[in-house]
Amino acid sequence: MQLLQLLISGAAQGCIYGLIALGFVLIYKATETVSFAQGDLMMVGAFGGLLTMTLLGFPFWLSVVAAVVGMGLFGIVLERLVIRPILGQPAFSIVMLTIGVGYLLRGLITMIPNIGTETHTLPVPYAGQVLKLGTLVISAEQIVVIGATAVLCALLFAMFRYSKLGVAMQASSQNQLAAYYMGIPVKRLNGLVWGLAAGVAAIAGLLLAPITFVHANMGFIGLKAFPAAVVGGFGSLPGAIVGGLIIGIVEAIAGFYLPEGFKDIAPYLVVLIMLVLKPNGLFGEKLRKKV
Amino acid sequence: MRFLFKTNYDQDIRLAKHGGHVFWYGLLCLFLLAAPWVIDEYWLAQLTFVLIYGIVGLGLMLLAGFTGLFSLGHAAFLGVGAYTQAALVNAGVPFPIALACAGLLAAAVGVVVGLPALRVKGIYLGMATLAFGFIVEEGIARWESVTGGNKGLMVNPPQLFDWALDSTNEFYFLCLVVCVLSTLAIVNLMRSSTGRAFVAIRDSEISAQSMGIHLARYKTLSFALSAALAGLGGALYAHKIQFLSPEQFSIIQSIDLLLMVVIGGLGSIHGAFLGAIFLIVMPQLIALGKDTLPEAIGQSAGLQGAVYGAVLIAFVLFEPMGLYGRWLKVRAYFQLFPFYRQGMFKRQKSFQKSDRLK
Numbered sequence: 001m002q003l004l005q006l007l008i009s010g011a012a013q014g015c016i017y018g019l020i021a022l023g024f025v026l027i028y029k030a031t032e033t034v035s036f037a038q039g040d041l042m043m044v045g046a047f048g049g050l051l052t053m054t055l056l057g058f059p060f061w062l063s064v065v066a067a068v069v070g071m072g073l074f075g076i077v078l079e080r081l082v083i084r085p086i087l088g089q090p091a092f093s094i095v096m097l098t099i100g101v102g103y104l105l106r107g108l109i110t111m112i113p114n115i116g117t118e119t120h121t122l123p124v125p126y127a128g129q130v131l132k133l134g135t136l137v138i139s140a141e142q143i144v145v146i147g148a149t150a151v152l153c154a155l156l157f158a159m160f161r162y163s164k165l166g167v168a169m170q171a172s173s174q175n176q177l178a179a180y181y182m183g184i185p186v187k188r189l190n191g192l193v194w195g196l197a198a199g200v201a202a203i204a205g206l207l208l209a210p211i212t213f214v215h216a217n218m219g220f221i222g223l224k225a226f227p228a229a230v231v232g233g234f235g236s237l238p239g240a241i242v243g244g245l246i247i248g249i250v251e252a253i254a255g256f257y258l259p260e261g262f263k264d265i266a267p268y269l270v271v272l273i274m275l276v277l278k279p280n281g282l283f284g285e286k287l288r289k290k291v
Numbered sequence: 292m293r294f295l296f297k298t299n300y301d302q303d304i305r306l307a308k309h310g311g312h313v314f315w316y317g318l319l320c321l322f323l324l325a326a327p328w329v330i331d332e333y334w335l336a337q338l339t340f341v342l343i344y345g346i347v348g349l350g351l352m353l354l355a356g357f358t359g360l361f362s363l364g365h366a367a368f369l370g371v372g373a374y375t376q377a378a379l380v381n382a383g384v385p386f387p388i389a390l391a392c393a394g395l396l397a398a399a400v401g402v403v404v405g406l407p408a409l410r411v412k413g414i415y416l417g418m419a420t421l422a423f424g425f426i427v428e429e430g431i432a433r434w435e436s437v438t439g440g441n442k443g444l445m446v447n448p449p450q451l452f453d454w455a456l457d458s459t460n461e462f463y464f465l466c467l468v469v470c471v472l473s474t475l476a477i478v479n480l481m482r483s484s485t486g487r488a489f490v491a492i493r494d495s496e497i498s499a500q501s502m503g504i505h506l507a508r509y510k511t512l513s514f515a516l517s518a519a520l521a522g523l524g525g526a527l528y529a530h531k532i533q534f535l536s537p538e539q540f541s542i543i544q545s546i547d548l549l550l551m552v553v554i555g556g557l558g559s560i561h562g563a564f565l566g567a568i569f570l571i572v573m574p575q576l577i578a579l580g581k582d583t584l585p586e587a588i589g590q591s592a593g594l595q596g597a598v599y600g601a602v603l604i605a606f607v608l609f610e611p612m613g614l615y616g617r618w619l620k621v622r623a624y625f626q627l628f629p630f631y632r633q634g635m636f637k638r639q640k641s642f643q644k645s646d647r648l649k
Contacts, residue, residue, distance in 0.1 A: 034414045085608060091413060092361055096553050097607040099546055104600030110593025117592055216593070223421070223542065230418045265429045268422035272407065275419050279411045 001135050006252045012142035012211070014248020015149035019204035020225035021232065021240035022156075023197035029173040029235050030193035031087065033094040037078075038201055039222020040102040045071045045202025046209045046218065047109060050120055060125055068202045075198025079191045087190070102219065110216045117216070122209035141210045148207055152200070153241055160237070169193060224251075227271035233284025242282060246270070293626065304482050323467055327460040336531075337575070339463050341567045342470040343527045348551050348563030349477050350520030355549070356557040357481065358513040359493030360408065363417045364424025365548045368518040370431055370540030372397045372525025374438050377446040377535055386449040386456070390469075390526050397522025398515040400427075405514030409507050412496075424545055432537040443536035446529045466527050473520055477560060480516075489513055493558075550599065554606050556613025565614040573599070612636070 023038045035041075048070050052063035082101065086093055110116040121127075129140035160166035172179035172186045180186045205218070212218060228247045232239025247267045255263035274281065295302075295309060307313045327335055347369060355361050372393040379389035404423050408416050431438050438444055448457035449465065456462050480486045488509050491499040500506055529535055547570060555566025577595050610617055616636070624631040 028414075034417075082604060082608065086611075089611065092355075093553075093607050093611055095361075095414075095417070096549065097604055099550075100600045100603030100607065102600070103596045104604065107593035107595070107597025107600055111597060223425075226418055226421065230415065234414060261429055261433045265426050268425045271418060271422045272426075275411050275415060275422075276407045279415060 002256075005136060006256055007249060008136075008138055008142060008146075010249035010252030011245055012145045012248070013252065014228075014245040015145050015241075016204055016208050016211075016221070016244070017225045017228040017247050018241040018244020019149060019152070019200055019207070020222050021228040021244050022237065023201045023204075024225065024229045025232075025235065025237055025240045026193055026197045026200070028229075029237075030169060031083070031094075031190050033083070033087075033091055033098070034234075035098045035197065036095060036222075037098040037101040037105065038197065038225065039219035040105040041071065041075065041198050041201040041219075042205040042208070042222065043214075043216065043219035044074070044105055044109065044205075045198070046122065046205030046214045047115075048202065049206045049209065050122055050214050053123055054120075064206055067206060068199045071202035072195040072199035076191045076195040078198070079194035083194065084187065084190070106216055106219060120214040122206070122214055124210045127210055145207045145211070148203065149241070152203060153238075156237065165189075165192070224267050227267040230271050230281055231274050233281025236281070236283035239281055239283035306478060327463060332459055335459055335463055337571050339459070339466050339531060340571050341564070342463075342466040343524050343531060344548075344551065344567035344570055345564045346470050346473050346527070347521050347524035347548060348555065348567050349473055349560065350517040350524065351548050351552050352555075352557070352560065352563040353477060353480075353489070353520070354513055354517035355552055356559065356562065357486070357493060358489040358510065360510065360513065361417050361549070362420040362517070362545075363542070363549070364404075364420035364422070364427070364545050365517075365521055366540040366542070366544035367424040367427035368397045368401060368521035369525035369528065369544065369548075370427060370537070371400050371518075372522030373529035373535055373540070374431060374444070374525075375522070376526035376529045377444050378437055380447050380449065380530075381445075386451050390523065393526035394519045394522045397525065398519035401514040401516075401518025402511055404518070405511040408514065409510055421542070421545075424540075424542060428537050428541055431540065438535075438537070441537060443534055446533050446535060448533075449530050462530065466531075469523060469527060473523065474560065477520075481560070485509070485512070550603055554603065554613050556615030559613075559615040561618070562613050562615040565618075569614065573602070 020038055020042060023041070024035060027033060027035045027038075045067055048067040049063060052058045052066045053060070056063070058066060078101065082097060083094065086097065124141075126140040126144055131138045131140065131143065160170060168179070168184045169189055169192075171182065172184055172189050176186050205214075208218065208221070212221075224247065225244065228244040229240055230243070231246055232241070232243030247270065250266050250270055251263055254266035258266070293309065293311070297303065302308075307316065322329070326338060330338070347365070350368075351362065351365050354365075375393040375396045376389050379392055380386065384392075404420065408419055411419055432441050434440070435442075448455055449462070450456070456465055481490075488499065488504045491502065491504055492506065492509055492513075496506060532539075551566035551570045552563060553566075554569050555564070556562030574595060577598055581594070606613060612619070620636055623635060
């Protein structure tokens, strides 16, 4: 029973990692760049939810939609302003750029007087409710996280499988030049992918907020989503979620059964083992350059 | 405009290419030697930090700028060096031996990290070093018998047999000596065949391999040398700061180090030092600017992070070759005077440079 309890809380945490990792993977597949700003986008999304819920007083659903759409637009603008001008440069410049964006966002949020430096709770309607199944205690937050992740995955799957937009995104992620020749507007798609990734990050932020709190440094959880993306294989969407679940569950089990301190490094140990054994991850594609 | 007429082959590999180099570097050496009597003690301490970060920057430059392997966990090597030095010096080991041990142990750790890194490339290497950095930081925090854990660890001043180097001036000269020696070592390395092999690996692994460069050996060597320099820098850092705690060697420090080499200018030895100057001077400038800004902006906690982020974005967007690249442009402008063109340093732009197939 205890193990099941651990598995559920690990899976809930893992879904958050998976959602952030999904953002990495979306951007990596489309533009071949790794966004280190994903965690900070998540933080901004959570603050956006806070803004619409408490300051503007929107109802819950409306504020969730507003925060997610707002972050999506922010992602598109971000891509247009800073990412597009340097596309085609070595991947590392873009990594540094997104690190800079992360610093900037975190700094700007902290600079908001009275709000940025405080810790807030997000007033969600399901806060504090628990579900009891025999000896098993599951909080409503965990159920919402797992459920929302499942719904989001289904939506993303449907989009990539059946919509024209999704197919175009897949095409441009496989070969940008060929996609461009086929008449796919690659640049506009890249902008949309950044918007999508920012929107997913905002959802992750809103789901995480009731479990932890909303504060300027909550974006550091993004650093644990990297192992999730690597374990799943850095170019695979289902891999990101599976990787996130693995990392979350390993972390929960390590925190319970192993001595203190292992909880925080368990994800990184897993990723090192993964890189040694199977560098392309569980679902990654193995490609070699031919001369 | 200066023309160099080469009349023998030694001129190609000479350290100082012409009289201008001799003059300006001589002037720099004179300034560095006279610094304790010229500038006040506070700025001397900052100059010492520049030298220490310069050594670490040299190491990271060798790895990231010359070999093209990016490490997101370089603070771990810094930490290994710092704690080795602290533990040995506190146990009474003479300073030079402790310094050598700090460098060697960091190099050994670098080899250990370098080995799995041989199998992975690009972003996966970043992840591996990131993971390693977290593990070392946690290890430092947990190994309390040696490192003092989260409570921190005091470091005794360096002791050269009976002579304690505890004043600001003496320690400055110690750092200067180590820094000059490591700079000369790297400059010499980069004009040897080993250094050229590193650059070849950076530019194209496949062509380097076809030219007979043993990839695994040179990558591991690069990791080891880079980690050794970071270890040396860490050892000096431990003495300078005199109090070590694990959070000094976190991911933030690793990113600061990367920021240093990127802003300084990747692929140039000058860049390591320009970046170190930037990293040390920037907080001072922000502190100075705080008072002139309105209170709501100037006194807020996030100002430094926001400025760092904005500067980093501006550099990547507008000056990808960093401070040293800017200097090259200024120099070319004056050397070629009315003939400098806008596009002389234009970056080559490609539609997509795939990293996945490398």
